[in-house]
Amino acid sequence: MQPHPDDNAPTRGTLLAAAPTDPDAARPERGASAISTRGLVKSYPGPDGTAVEAVRGLDLDVRQGEAFAFLGPNGAGKSTTISLLCALARPTAGRATVAGADVLDQPDRVRRQVGMLSQHSALDMDLTAEQNLRIHARLYGLSRRHARRRAAETLEAVGLADRNHSPVRTLSGGMRRRLELARGLLHEPRILFLDEPTTGLDPHARTQVWQHLRALRDRQGITLFVTTHYLGEAENCDRLAIIDGGRLVAQGTPVALKAAIGDDRVVLRTGDDQAAREVVSKAAPPGTTTTLDGEGISLRLPDGSSWIPRLCGALMAHGIPVHAASATPPTLDDVFFHHTGRSIHGAHPLPGAGPVGPQSTTTTSGEGP
Ligand SMILES: Nc1ncnc2c1ncn2[C@@H]1O[C@H](COP(=O)(O)OP(=O)(O)OP(=O)(O)O)[C@@H](O)[C@H]1O
DSSP states (O other), X not given: OOSSOOTTSOOOSOBOOXXXXXXXXXXXXXXXXXXXXXXXXXXXXXXXXXXXXXEEEEEEEEETTOEEEEEOOTTSSHHHHHHHHTTSSOOSEEEEEETTEXXXXXXXXXXXXXXXXXXXXXXXXXXXXXXXXXHHHHHTTOOHHHHHHHHHHHHHHTTOGGGTTSBGGGSOHHHHHHHXXXXXXXXXXXXXXXXXXXXXXXXXXXXXXXHHHHHHHHHHOOEEEEEOSOHHHXXXXXXXXXXXXXXXXXXXXXXXXXXXXXXXXXXXXXSOHHHHHHXXXXXXXXXXXXXXXXXXXXXXXXXXXXXXXXXXXXXXXXXXXXXXXXXXXXXXXXXXXXXXXXOHHHHSOOTTOOOSSOOOOEEEOOOOO
8 A cells, every 4th residue: 555646546456554553543532523524625627627526515523333324326425535534635625633633734644543444356366365465554554573473363353263274265255255355454444435345245255344343342332433335334324424426415313314204105006006195195185196007006204104094095996996006105225315416226237136224114905996
């Protein structure tokens, strides 16, 4: 890791510090500020002399010991933000403090406090798990003894102690990801940045990666700053932020962000959705918007499940068969849609991959007369 990488090419490799520990740094209190940005801006030179504003005036606050999810569509500015916060790229404007150090004035100190797990693997497939870690630790300044000790400790922390002598090519995808996590932990960072740490893994491997991440947070108070396309994972974080077009459009706990959306989403599939829409519009409270799409008729109502019998009754009274009816409390996808105008799944098609977290849906179905 070079201390001053090319500003216009954010480094996506795993970040390790030039020195294993920061003598200036006392262990921070859980709940103290881990990341704080004000008006953070990053512009890149674009085509024909224009500028690409990847990050536009970000005000972000993350507390020590939090698991913080950072969501956004492709090209929203997530990786650029991580590069700025890891002092791998210089902000065009604004300030950012990471683990108590200023990214502009104290970039080396920032780099000593953060670890990074990028989207791209840089493991040597022919070396063993332990050799990978020891070489990496030695490359970045740990003594031989310290490197051996940290390799053993971090392998233990990610549940790979029994695979220490296995060549990387013999490890599963999930194990390799955990090995990369171990590598990001070698220098005992306070804050771990993880850029899509579970993309491409099967649900079991994703769950395992998260078990180890949570253990790191719970036992060592490490702050986790995670980009993910899996809303079930974001759901399990303490707080999350949504970035779109370089701007922060929402920030809060999953519960608060969903509560801010308000009403449940009621969806009805009938034998004649066009006619049913008129009936439903009349039966619903005045001013309720109904939409008709491939899913059927949908509308937002408070306590949606209590409305289903009433709406179905009205439809059946008009001789319209009801094939299915569901009421769903606001989901993080609704939150994402509300703030970005698109579904995260549409933004990131993930064939065959579902979220790890629970989905809460009430469904009633039945045939009409
Ligand atoms: N080195 C660069 N030079 C010019 N433009 C860049 C550079 N890096 C990123 N960008 C642009 O900045 C914007 C934000 O990119 P960034 O990679 O931060 O988004 P992202 O949210 O991480 O996307 P993804 O989810 O696809 O990884 C995009 O328009 C991208 O094309």
